[in-house]
Amino acid sequence: MRKPQFNSNDRVSTESTLIQTLFAPLALGNASSYGLRDDVAYMAPSPEGLVVTQDHVIEGTHFLASDPVGMVARRLVRRNLSDLIAKGVEPSAAFLSLAWPKSRDHGEMAQFATGLGEDMAQLCGNCPLLGGDTSTIDGPLVASLTMMGRAATQNGQPILRSGAQTGDIIATTGTIGDAWLGLQVRLGLLGGEGLAQCVETAMAPKPPPLALAPVIAKFANASLDVSDGLIADAGHMADCSQLRLSLDLAAVPLSSEACNWLAQASNPLEVMIRLATGGDDYQCLVAISPDQFTNYVVAAKAIGVTITKIGTCEVGAGVRLNYKGQEIPLPEKLGWSI
Amino acid sequence: MRKPQFNSNDRVSTESTLIQTLFAPLALGNASSYGLRDDVAYMAPSPEGLVVTQDHVIEGTHFLASDPVGMVARRLVRRNLSDLIAKGVEPSAAFLSLAWPKSRDHGEMAQFATGLGEDMAQLCGNCPLLGGDTSTIDGPLVASLTMMGRAATQNGQPILRSGAQTGDIIATTGTIGDAWLGLQVRLGLLGGEGLAQCVETAMAPKPPPLALAPVIAKFANASLDVSDGLIADAGHMADCSQLRLSLDLAAVPLSSEACNWLAQASNPLEVMIRLATGGDDYQCLVAISPDQFTNYVVAAKAIGVTITKIGTCEVGAGVRLNYKGQEIPLPEKLGWSI
Numbered sequence: 001m002r003k004p005q006f007n008s009n010d011r012v013s014t015e016s017t018l019i020q021t022l023f024a025p026l027a028l029g030n031a032s033s034y035g036l037r038d039d040v041a042y043m044a045p046s047p048e049g050l051v052v053t054q055d056h057v058i059e060g061t062h063f064l065a066s067d068p069v070g071m072v073a074r075r076l077v078r079r080n081l082s083d084l085i086a087k088g089v090e091p092s093a094a095f096l097s098l099a100w101p102k103s104r105d106h107g108e109m110a111q112f113a114t115g116l117g118e119d120m121a122q123l124c125g126n127c128p129l130l131g132g133d134t135s136t137i138d139g140p141l142v143a144s145l146t147m148m149g150r151a152a153t154q155n156g157q158p159i160l161r162s163g164a165q166t167g168d169i170i171a172t173t174g175t176i177g178d179a180w181l182g183l184q185v186r187l188g189l190l191g192g193e194g195l196a197q198c199v200e201t202a203m204a205p206k207p208p209p210l211a212l213a214p215v216i217a218k219f220a221n222a223s224l225d226v227s228d229g230l231i232a233d234a235g236h237m238a239d240c241s242q243l244r245l246s247l248d249l250a251a252v253p254l255s256s257e258a259c260n261w262l263a264q265a266s267n268p269l270e271v272m273i274r275l276a277t278g279g280d281d282y283q284c285l286v287a288i289s290p291d292q293f294t295n296y297v298v299a300a301k302a303i304g305v306t307i308t309k310i311g312t313c314e315v316g317a318g319v320r321l322n323y324k325g326q327e328i329p330l331p332e333k334l335g336w337s338i
Numbered sequence: 339m340r341k342p343q344f345n346s347n348d349r350v351s352t353e354s355t356l357i358q359t360l361f362a363p364l365a366l367g368n369a370s371s372y373g374l375r376d377d378v379a380y381m382a383p384s385p386e387g388l389v390v391t392q393d394h395v396i397e398g399t400h401f402l403a404s405d406p407v408g409m410v411a412r413r414l415v416r417r418n419l420s421d422l423i424a425k426g427v428e429p430s431a432a433f434l435s436l437a438w439p440k441s442r443d444h445g446e447m448a449q450f451a452t453g454l455g456e457d458m459a460q461l462c463g464n465c466p467l468l469g470g471d472t473s474t475i476d477g478p479l480v481a482s483l484t485m486m487g488r489a490a491t492q493n494g495q496p497i498l499r500s501g502a503q504t505g506d507i508i509a510t511t512g513t514i515g516d517a518w519l520g521l522q523v524r525l526g527l528l529g530g531e532g533l534a535q536c537v538e539t540a541m542a543p544k545p546p547p548l549a550l551a552p553v554i555a556k557f558a559n560a561s562l563d564v565s566d567g568l569i570a571d572a573g574h575m576a577d578c579s580q581l582r583l584s585l586d587l588a589a590v591p592l593s594s595e596a597c598n599w600l601a602q603a604s605n606p607l608e609v610m611i612r613l614a615t616g617g618d619d620y621q622c623l624v625a626i627s628p629d630q631f632t633n634y635v636v637a638a639k640a641i642g643v644t645i646t647k648i649g650t651c652e653v654g655a656g657v658r659l660n661y662k663g664q665e666i667p668l669p670e671k672l673g674w675s676i
Contacts, residue, residue, distance in 0.1 A: 037578055039421045039562055040496050043388040050381040050388065054433045054469060054484060060476045061437075083377045095392045097435060097482035131392060138398045139477030144435035146392065146484040148381075158378050224377055240375055
């Protein structure tokens with residue numbers, strides 16, 4: 001938000017007026033934002049340090065041009081939030097870089113700001129928007145969010161991809177594959193019958209609640225959010241932790257809609273692989289010591305989060321897939337890629 | 339940099355390979371970056387707090403499609419750096435959000451990374467790139483940088499737009515209008531004779547050296563970088579400080595190229611107004627107590643920065659323009675706007 005509201009001399013106040021009208025309220029009165037009227041924001045000293053993530057959404061790459069922009073804003077918030085929750089981090093500040101298409105009017109920008117503000121308030125524990133930059137683009141909508149906060153770990157460091165130990169249990173929150181299923185419906189590749197919730201999820205998948213962050217911070221050895229696809233992200237953890245993740249595809253938790261769809265499939269294994277490589281799940285994939293696993297499940301359950309064991313960490317490298325007791329070859333495509 | 343280099347299972351490693359090849363070296367071995375292989379970066383506790391800025395560059399809005407992408411990257415770094423220097427801040431970390439056009443090849447991306455890395459090293463005091471996000475876009479190049487660092491002020495707070503006092507001297511670093519002049523040549527609106535340096539400046543205007551940040555932190559009451567245009571930015575300071583900035587247009591410092599061009603103009607006042615509203619100067623506009631002004635000039639001179647007094651702060655609101663002893667009306671357009 002480089003350009004603040006201008007004085008009575010101003011005859012070119014469009015951007016600054018929009019910022020003051022639509023985005024300054026999202027600073028929630030936080031003094032560090034200087035009301036989005038200065039060039040910078042100030043983050044007070046934090047004894048734990050700060051954990052920073054940055055993710056963007058691009059029209060045509062991460063969302064469809066026909067998506068309601070309020071949902072696009074929610075997707076942007078949730079992409080970043082799921083990264084932080086998976087790392088045991090509670091957000092405390094966000095910065096928005098917005099390239100706004102000339103073809104979209106200010107009413108749509110208001111919808112974008114509303115979606116952003118509601119998610120920052122409801123899902124991110126009233127995380128304030130402290131600054132950013134807004135310009136027009138002769139092309140697709142591009143929005144990038146930088147989100148930062150404090151890890152609930154004892155040393156203030158985030159839970160990394162690299163901390164998994166041989167023998168650890170691999171578990172995921174929630175269900176996998178809904179966003180991918182919903183996207184197939186939205187693209188017209190699947191009929192939508194019985195997949196209404198997946199279609200909704202596809203636009204802006206919801207991460208676990210913020211209250212999971214301190215639970216992961218307390219119990220996990222390694223963690224990341226499932227965004228590229230379950231198998232690809234398991235591969236990231238395996239690679240960074242220098243071991244092998246052995247996953248049981250039949251154990252991967254599915255929503256009732258996905259279960260019903262799977263039940264109709266002529267080749268259930270092929271379907272399971274699609275669900276496990278589709279991506280955009282925004283769930284947390286965690287490696288956890290066997291002696292902490294029950295504590296983790298109980299603590300997560302207390303805040304309404306279901307944990308499912310789907311694998312283990314072994315000596316080796318990469319990902320090994322099992323399905324109903326048989327090892328199966330890795331698919332050609334492990335996940336979503338640019 | 340959401341997706342790290344992948345293991346031997348990987349068949350979709352394009353993004354991660356590019357990140358590891360082109361951008362991971364820009365982390366300069368900083369442990370907080372986790373080698374750009376995790377979803378987050380960690381900023382260690384800083385007793386002064388952190389000052390954060392975020393600015394983007396958009397093809398067609400902030401630069402021409404024909405600009406060499408290495409220069410585009412430099413422009414991006416300098417846009418952010420000039421914000422921090424003006425606030426008395428030395429950068430310590432940066433995060434890059436990159437929407438890369440499908441039509442531009444990886445050779446161009448390498449040029450982008452080279453320009454980025456060289457400026458981060460040479461102009462930003464070896465500021466490391468700690469993370470970000472890279473995706474393709476079916477449209478123009480969009481790059482956003484989030485840059486943060488520590489203010490060299492006693493309390494760790496940045497120098498704001500809002501601190502100017504009645505009676506303060508208004509001064510700028512360097513020269514004004516070169517980027518605008520160079521852009522006119524690049525757009526074919528002006529002949530380029532005698533404006534070679536301006537044409538170079540227009541692609542990636544250079545802010546004052548980093549060593550100016552502690553000087554501004556020590557002496558300035560208010561400060562911002564000249565990016566919208568001198569008159570518009572003076573208006574921002576006036577508005578935030580709730581006083582009036584009275585500027586002497588004839589005192590605005592010009593490069594020798596701009597001086598020569600001005601000397602040929604039939605209406606020099608009109609030309610001065612264009613130079614003072616063109617923007618992208620990346621110089622520091624500072625309000626400073628009269629009893630500190632000489633100290634400021636001397637300290638700046640010691641690091642090779644020329645300071646020019648161009649106005650004063652008065653009771654009132656907005657900007658008042660004077661030219662050779664006469665008050666003149668404000669132009670219709672005070673600066674660049676989206």
